Amino acid sequence: MIMPVRSTRSHTSVANHVKKTPAQAGVFYFLENKVPVNKLIIFFLSLCLSSVAIAADMANGKVLSAQCSACHGKDGLSRDPEAPNLAGLSALYIEKSLVDYQKGARHDRRMSLIAQGLKKSQIKDLSAWYSAFELTAKVPDI
Amino acid sequence: MKLKKIAASIAAMAFAAGVVAKENDVGIFGTSGKGMGDHTFIQQDGAKADNIRAILKNVKMPAGFKIDLYAIVPDARDMTMAPQGTVLFVGTRKDKVWVVSDRDRDGVADEVKDFAPSLSFDVPNGVQFSKDGFLYVAERNHVRVFPAAEFFFEGPDVVAVDVVPKGELIPEGEESYNHTARVVDIGPDNKLYISLGQPYNVAPPEKLDLYKKTGIGGIIRMDRDGKNREVYTYGVRNSVGQDFHPKTGELWWTDNQVDGMGDDIPPGELNRQTKAGQHFGHPWFGGGKTRTNEYAKETPPAGIVHPAVSTTAHCADLGMAFYSGNQFPKKYKNAIFSAQHGSWNRTEPCGARVMVTFIDKDGKAKMEPFAEGWMNSNKEYDGRPMSITMMKDGSMLVSDDYAGAIYKISYVGS
Known part of the structure; x- marks a missing residue:
């Protein structure tokens, strides 16, 4: 398995x-x-092991993420209004998104180009890396 | 399940167990809460300010210049200093315009709050004061003017007048999420000049007639009340920086060029426009003299103007301003300072720096790096300079929408 x-x-x-x-x-x-x-x-x-993420090569995901950080932030919190936060997203969702961009099921001027250059293993590594970020949220007080 | 596979799984998990997730700084855009009506105030001291000051120690500039943190301003983009020199207005690509005040006049901002929280803004990237104190704000599809904003910003409600009503800057069907950050400037002819990026990587043929008519993928100009709108510039991909030469009055502007053609082509652009109606090449040219694949077999329109400076591909040349102050050494007088935001998919990242362009008496331009150091040794951004404006005392302000900050560069000599 x-x-x-x-x-x-x-x-x-x-x-x-x-x-x-x-x-x-x-x-x-x-x-x-x-x-x-x-x-x-x-x-x-x-x-x-519930407090850590499990991945074969999360360290490689970290290396690859340098490029993602230009828009999505070093801490996985986006500085770019067009780009989402990646911190703490499920690995499944990140992987699905990247594969969708690759296959053309989803289109974005930047992500469609980025995804084309990624191998399946790199997608897994990146998904592992960002899904391992821990995040807390403050709900608005209204 | 086979035992061997279970063993493999256990090994994989044990390997990963050594890697613990890093804590995040969730408070990066943190505010100090709300007060004074509906205004949001941004905290100016604390860990974030200290972190930014530490990063600024890495920034290298020519001898005699120093850089300091001027203000913490979330998503800081285009800037304009009010005529009295007391308050700086800052656009964003989100829904706020920030007002930055230096009330104690010590050269560092002490209060940052949102402008006119009673109004809603949609990508209010472009801000520009006229000399007589009217603040123009160019949004995704709306241009408004705020009379005497330098004085009325104190309250949550201000007088706002439409210059271009909402939905009339571009046809609503052309509204998009990319290339919609406008810049607005006032020319020597007292008209408004507004950039209109076209929404595609390469504009498709079926859109070209509409874009030519409306000025999308161009720069439009109009009277300050919105009348007599016309297209001033054609063949622009997405310009987010422009200024008028203090002596010649010519419009110079940057342009971001086509993606997906590799690391080294096409070059970015700094353009010099000498008359109305000139065509700068998009979509036939992807940047500089590089032809786009999509239009490789088409004949470009006659009289294309190529850039005054071809810059390193994909560095993202954005905001710019001429230096007309007296504080910097004489050689910088009437030079252009511009921000390279930095690449997003270049194999070897480039940019995240401030450039300077010297223009000789024949109009020939030469660009070189001026301030560098926002890209760290891991090739990650510690900041991304976005735009430039000048202070009354001749200091230069640099906005950074990644760090959420504004820096002040001054010349102190040796």
Whole structure:
């Protein structure tokens, strides 16, 4: 199994096919749902590592991100009104966006050019890097 | 699942576990909150200001010049100093125009707040004061004038008069999200000159008639009340910087050139316009004398004017201003200072610096770097100079929409 790149919040996706989350059901969750042992191992490992992102080459993502930072910011917070924040986005979404630009399903004057030059592994690395950023938000007080 | 695969997964996770996500500075655009009615005030001291001052230590300039932080201004773009020299107005590509005051006159701003928070602005990039104190603001598709803005900015509500009503600067169907940052200047003929970037990388053939008629991909001029609008400049891709030569009155302007043709072509441009109606080549030319792939087989219109200076490709030459002050050494008199915002997809990044262009008596121009150091050793931006304006005392202000700051460059001699 190849583990997908994980952001800090994505460990719950392992159990998405059941109604109750493991946190709600406690230990009985695993007994009631007859979860295979190998999935349990992965699940507990995910929990242990929940504060870090998991990627084969996040360090390469960091190197590649120098170019992205011109618009999206070194901290993944955009300085450019045309560009979104990337900090903390799910790896899945970043990957999908880049692939969509590559395939032409999405078009942007800059991103369509950038995406053309990226290999699949580079897309994964970049997605891992930005999804690992931790972010807090302040909701407006109205 | 095979045990081998599980082992591989565990190994991958253990490897990644050593890499911990970096904390972010979420407060980069932080404000000090609201007060005095609806105004937003921007905090001028603290960690952000200290960080910017530390970055400025890396900036290299010719001997005798110094650079300081003048103000923290989020998204700072085009700037204009009010005629009395007391307040600076700053445009953005978002929804605010900022007012920067130096109330204690110590040469550093002490208050930054939003202009006319009771009004809404849509990409108010271009700001320009007339000598008699009228503030012109050019938005994506709207131009307004604010009489005596230098005095009325104190309150949240101000007098605003349409110069070009909303939706009439360009046809609404042509409104886009890129190349919509306008600049506005007042010529020696007391008319408004407004740049209208065309929205494409290369303007498509089916749009050319409409663009020629409306001045999109050009510079238009009109009386200060909006009457007698005409197209002054053709063949522009996206100009975000212009100024009039203090002696000759000729309009000089920068232009951003076509993307996707490689790192080294086409060059960026600094252009000199000597009369109304000149054509500068887009979309037949992608920058300098480089032909675009899209129009490679077409015959360009006759009489194309090529740039006065071809700059390094993709450095993004943006805002510019002539130096007419007396503080800098004599050789800078009537030279052009311009900002290179920096490339966004060049393999070897370039730009993030202030350039100076000297023009000889025959009108021949030569550009060289003046202030550099906003690109760090990782080739990441620590700042991106965007535009230039001059202060009454002959100091120069440089806006940076990446750092959200305005710098002041002065000459102190040896």
